[in-house]
Amino acid sequence: MTVQERKQRIPYAADTATHRSEERSVPTIESQSALLAEKPLIRVSHVRKVYRMGEERVIALDDITLDIRRGEMVCFLGTSGSGKSTFLNMVAGLEKPTRGEIWIGNIPVHKLNEEQVTLFRQKNIGFIFQAYHLIPSMTALENVTVPLTFRGVEKKKRLRAGRAALKSVGLEGYDNRKPSQMSGGQQQRVGIARALVGNPKILFADEPTGNLDSNTTKEVMDIIVEQARRHGMTLILVSHDRTIAEYTDTILTIKDGNIVDTEYRTPREQKETR
Ligand SMILES: Nc1ncnc2c1ncn2[C@@H]1O[C@H](COP(=O)(O)OP(=O)(O)OP(=O)(O)O)[C@@H](O)[C@H]1O
Ligand SMILES: [Mg+2]
Secondary structure, eight states, X not given: OOHXXXXXXOOOHHHHHOOTTHHHHSOOGGGHHHHHTSSSSEEEEEEEEEEEETTEEEEEEEXXXXXXXXXXXXXXXXXXXXXXXXXXXXXXXXXXXXXXEEEETTEEGGGOOHHHHHHHHHHHEEEEOTTOOOXXXXXXXXXXXXXXXXXXXOHHXXXXXXXXXXXXXXXXXXXXXXXXXXXXXXXXXXXXXXXXXXXXXXXEEESTTTTSOHHHHHXXXXXXXXXXHXXXXXXXXXXXXXXXXXXXXXXXXXXXXXXXXXXXXXXXXXXXXX
């Protein structure tokens, strides 16, 4: 095993039971795709997050347990401060729970170190932000291909994938526009293309339409849902807005860091995306 492979090793369920044959039984980052095909894709078990600021304790998440199937579209619906972003960041590996476990396939996300989280995210996760988070000095195409640069994809392939991603969000011909030369809706579409370009298994979106008007909101939500469905991605959305939540299969209401209601919706009830 090379140093690089050793670095990329991820803790694995079997290892918690036995340390025998660790070198052979631990999958490398390359074999995670196979692990992620298992169901349910995401298992969250008794997750709690307490922030401490001096003497003060903030219970951002109290006790959350849930499963999300592969290909499911889920929205966490809740008011400001209910714990939505904290939960999303936890599942995406950006923060560690105070207590509890988060498994994605056979990967214990709650246990990964910084380097493992980075590799895991690069390979499996696309993230759409409320405020787009585009790099102002870069063109649309350059912004979209940033994740592929981090993954070491060669330039020609990067550009081809980037153009295809821009096309998939209806921005063909916008390759050379800078963020300042685009509307909010167009910038968010660049943000979506960037999230899609690496073909992630899970798409996260934190208030993706929070900065947009109602017409643009519909356009952007239609694109997110259609792309997630077309590529069989699992979509995890958070919003305070019920009309946004209604684009998804399952609405989980979050209040004071707990899931207080779960609503499974039939396909008929979902918003038409065309
Ligand atoms: N880094 C932190 N340190 C201390 N407290 C935090 C931190 N991050 C979040 N909190 C607190 O945790 C609670 C949940 O915050 P969170 O950002 O998850 O809410 P949210 O549902 O995403 O709200 P919004 O809709 O306003 O984005 C809030 O009370 C918040 O003040
Ligand atoms: Mg938030």
